[in-house]
Amino acid sequence: MSNELIQGSSGGEWRGRFPTVNYLNADYGIKSWLLTKDHKRIAILYLISVTFFFAIGGAYAAAIRLELLTPLGDMMQSHTYNKVFTHHGIMMVFFFLIPAIPGVLGNFLIPIMIGAKDLAFPRINLLSWYLFMAGGVLTFAALLFGGVDTGWTFYVPYSTNFSNTYVTLAGLGIFINGFSSILTGLNFIVTTHTMRAPGMTWFRLPLFVWSHYATSLIMILGTPVIAITILLLALERLAHVGIFDPALGGDPVLFQHMFWFYSHPAVYIMILPSMAVISELVATHTRKPIFGYSFVAFSSLAIAVFGFLVWGHHLFVSSQSVYAGMIFSLISFVVAIPSAVKVFNWTATMYKGSISYDTPMLYAFAFIGLFLIGGMTGMFLAALGFDIHVHDTYFVVAHFHYVMVGGTVMGYLGGLHNWWPKITGRMYPEGWARFAALIIFVGFNLTFFPQFLLGYMGMPRRYHAYPPGEPMWQVLHVMSTGGATVLGIGLLIPAVYFIWSMRYGRFAPANPWPGTGLEWRTPSPPPTENFAVTPVVTWEAYEYRPIEELEVIGPGEPDQPIGGQHPANRGVETEERP
Amino acid sequence: MQSIPLPNINLPVPFSPEQASTFAPHVDMLYVYLVTLTAFFTLGISAAIIYFAVRYRRRHHGELPRPIAGSMVLELTWTIIPLLISMTIFVWGASIFFKAYRAPNQAMEIYVVGKQWMWKFQHATGQREINELHVPVGARVKLTMTTEDVIHSFYVPAFRIKQDVVPGRYLQTWFEATKPGKYYLFCTEYCGTNHSGMGGYVYVMEPAAYQQWLAGGTGSESAASQGQKLFQQRGCASCHQVEPGGQQGRGPTLYGIFGHQQQIEGGAAVTVDEAYIRESILNPQARIAAGFQNIMPTFQGQLNEEQILQLVAYIRSLGPAGQPPGGAGAGAQPTGPTTGGLPPQQQRANPIGPTSERQAVPAPQAPPAGSTGNANRQP
Numbered sequence: 001m002s003n004e005l006i007q008g009s010s011g012g013e014w015r016g017r018f019p020t021v022n023y024l025n026a027d028y029g030i031k032s033w034l035l036t037k038d039h040k041r042i043a044i045l046y047l048i049s050v051t052f053f054f055a056i057g058g059a060y061a062a063a064i065r066l067e068l069l070t071p072l073g074d075m076m077q078s079h080t081y082n083k084v085f086t087h088h089g090i091m092m093v094f095f096f097l098i099p100a101i102p103g104v105l106g107n108f109l110i111p112i113m114i115g116a117k118d119l120a121f122p123r124i125n126l127l128s129w130y131l132f133m134a135g136g137v138l139t140f141a142a143l144l145f146g147g148v149d150t151g152w153t154f155y156v157p158y159s160t161n162f163s164n165t166y167v168t169l170a171g172l173g174i175f176i177n178g179f180s181s182i183l184t185g186l187n188f189i190v191t192t193h194t195m196r197a198p199g200m201t202w203f204r205l206p207l208f209v210w211s212h213y214a215t216s217l218i219m220i221l222g223t224p225v226i227a228i229t230i231l232l233l234a235l236e237r238l239a240h241v242g243i244f245d246p247a248l249g250g251d252p253v254l255f256q257h258m259f260w261f262y263s264h265p266a267v268y269i270m271i272l273p274s275m276a277v278i279s280e281l282v283a284t285h286t287r288k289p290i291f292g293y294s295f296v297a298f299s300s301l302a303i304a305v306f307g308f309l310v311w312g313h314h315l316f317v318s319s320q321s322v323y324a325g326m327i328f329s330l331i332s333f334v335v336a337i338p339s340a341v342k343v344f345n346w347t348a349t350m351y352k353g354s355i356s357y358d359t360p361m362l363y364a365f366a367f368i369g370l371f372l373i374g375g376m377t378g379m380f381l382a383a384l385g386f387d388i389h390v391h392d393t394y395f396v397v398a399h400f401h402y403v404m405v406g407g408t409v410m411g412y413l414g415g416l417h418n419w420w421p422k423i424t425g426r427m428y429p430e431g432w433a434r435f436a437a438l439i440i441f442v443g444f445n446l447t448f449f450p451q452f453l454l455g456y457m458g459m460p461r462r463y464h465a466y467p468p469g470e471p472m473w474q475v476l477h478v479m480s481t482g483g484a485t486v487l488g489i490g491l492l493i494p495a496v497y498f499i500w501s502m503r504y505g506r507f508a509p510a511n512p513w514p515g516t517g518l519e520w521r522t523p524s525p526p527p528t529e530n531f532a533v534t535p536v537v538t539w540e541a542y543e544y545r546p547i548e549e550l551e552v553i554g555p556g557e558p559d560q561p562i563g564g565q566h567p568a569n570r571g572v573e574t575e576e577r578p
Numbered sequence: 579m580q581s582i583p584l585p586n587i588n589l590p591v592p593f594s595p596e597q598a599s600t601f602a603p604h605v606d607m608l609y610v611y612l613v614t615l616t617a618f619f620t621l622g623i624s625a626a627i628i629y630f631a632v633r634y635r636r637r638h639h640g641e642l643p644r645p646i647a648g649s650m651v652l653e654l655t656w657t658i659i660p661l662l663i664s665m666t667i668f669v670w671g672a673s674i675f676f677k678a679y680r681a682p683n684q685a686m687e688i689y690v691v692g693k694q695w696m697w698k699f700q701h702a703t704g705q706r707e708i709n710e711l712h713v714p715v716g717a718r719v720k721l722t723m724t725t726e727d728v729i730h731s732f733y734v735p736a737f738r739i740k741q742d743v744v745p746g747r748y749l750q751t752w753f754e755a756t757k758p759g760k761y762y763l764f765c766t767e768y769c770g771t772n773h774s775g776m777g778g779y780v781y782v783m784e785p786a787a788y789q790q791w792l793a794g795g796t797g798s799e800s801a802a803s804q805g806q807k808l809f810q811q812r813g814c815a816s817c818h819q820v821e822p823g824g825q826q827g828r829g830p831t832l833y834g835i836f837g838h839q840q841q842i843e844g845g846a847a848v849t850v851d852e853a854y855i856r857e858s859i860l861n862p863q864a865r866i867a868a869g870f871q872n873i874m875p876t877f878q879g880q881l882n883e884e885q886i887l888q889l890v891a892y893i894r895s896l897g898p899a900g901q902p903p904g905g906a907g908a909g910a911q912p913t914g915p916t917t918g919g920l921p922p923q924q925q926r927a928n929p930i931g932p933t934s935e936r937q938a939v940p941a942p943q944a945p946p947a948g949s950t951g952n953a954n955r956q957p
Contacts, residue, residue, distance in 0.1 A: 246746025292648035385674020458735025
């Protein structure tokens, strides 16, 4: 692929090509990928694997939505349906939402953004990916061989004494995957502390790095707890040790406390990296420093800390004491504030900015809108008296999909578009990408908004059938399934054009948007060691200067232009090929 | 918390279930407040973003806007105001919750046992029902609930109440129905294969109709009297006196014990309530009454949850006159005869129907009811 010269874009203003040697062509062969220690190549390995797991989780979601088209459980048996929603949850939560942004974008960008050659422990980074794959393959095998029907929450005593499915094997996969998460977190923290380039002080760090730092704290402090919980569950199931079984003196609600002690902070593992991406997208595509940089930076840490103190809001109706419920409710309202602060700051950043309508910015708009609804409905659920009614109904399902899909997936897609030119050295087709973003936004809302209404009307979650005597319930379910179809099509479009662009996309300049981060000051795609010379940082975060000053650091590639081309010329799908 | 007057709404809220309990208007009013707040913030911020996106759209390629670092005043404003607003939601939500979880002293008592995949009810007067519950309008009804197997959750959307039932515990919730009708009852904690089929109806009846229903009730005796039989059959009577003033047996005399403090070995005291009686039957050595030997055998595995509840009802009934079985009535406490035939309609009440009926194989792969074994478990 290297040295391939093409004619310029339809504007004809520049000629593009790959840098002579970059991380993609530095070495060839399957072995050079599977044994790589390059954080950028490991990011690509994550990209391929999380996309695979996302596709599996999406297929299960399609099955759920099809079943709920009619009130009667007429497509599959209830036992099958229970496995399907369990598989959807396990795949999406543990093998897509948690690893996606840190694994792909975090891995690729953190070393480059701080001016380092790699993460602090490149071998451990590769080990993380292997642990992730081992966990993923084991869990996927458990699903294929017979499945699991406990729900992704594995509540006891159903999961220990009653379920006749592959609970232990699936749990083992999640247990192993946890170590991947811990090692990634450890790597990010050590890298951020020790590998910053000269002049890259803490308050010159891109907010992407701050948010990933906060995420990493949760990963290393929270993940061991889920590992212990799963271990105890397996011991109880196999050896009846009596931790959770009341007949043996155990307490089933203890499991819920332990499970949510990790799994609530895990929600912040999913959303903080997405907020990390949004901060970058908003700054880059408005060409302004993030309003209130330090408030946005510290709000990430505040979320990480307070996030550990709110797990009991999942147990308001689980027999937890009324006073414990009140304290957890109070802290849950407090944890909402740093998220609100971020939203206000992003909005303020747009004031008097230079706002582009490129795809990454469209995803940032979508994120803010959807996260507002997701976050505000979180306040509904934190209100004790209100939660009694909607707990374990579709209201909760709608809420966490607004946060996880509307939040995490929008951030992930926006980030993928923003850094795709850097990762692959090719531009994606802007027109198609804008179209897909619109389809995804519409499809998403059509899928999940009706579920709020269903939940308030009383439709419980994890039901494979619902009362036929309630026509409005079916109307809302049909809307939701229709929306899911639109959303599914919307998600297929980027899958197609991203693959297409790797071969046919226009060559990307070093700094297409342009942005101010160090990742835009190296060629696209970057060389294996990221920079020709160690960068010395003398500017503040998001300090916008004329494009000519944002040149590639060190002896750049003479054939690669620095700056972006005019947005009007970015219609790649109309481009002539050599 | 109790002193805070709760606003309520009696207007129909779109996309909401019927308001059929005293909580429902409170929850709906809070809902309206929350939706209003959400609409205000979501639309306000979206409008600002759309305005900025149009007003400050990029007009030419090399545009460089003037940087704005931030503003402490603004940061404090949008930290403190949302915090204050969220505290109003907290207080409002907590006060409804407090009310919902403090069962009134004077209430009609009904025992509830969850079991894969049905709800079993027993009225103090002895009527037993499965997947349907008949209650009079305007009476406070207190549910004491447990489960024979996994965790379930008792949910009546029209009443806006929900409570998980946890094995090994008695949990309580209460409601006061305000409108006669037939309302859905769902299980909302995932409990296995036929989770979606574990539901039924709550029938709220006018007091007269309820009395009629009671009169046509089952031929079974009251819960306390069933408990009395068990008490004799299982040999409890050989150690525990039930008459006042009699000689102490090898175990404590149970007359008038319910609701009182009991000294236990080790110096502490415990209130004799449903949970303590249950524990003493299943795990007698856990908290031994002071002055007695640890000689009582466990009845773990020999009594099911319903039988334990009957024994509880019996022990509760032992006491001076004026403490009727099942607690004091709340005005609507039925005193009618407990003899008669089956309830008027004995149809299977289930809004969705047992989902296995529509399956090719009925209730496939379900472990035997109540089984805690794992002989067939996959690795």
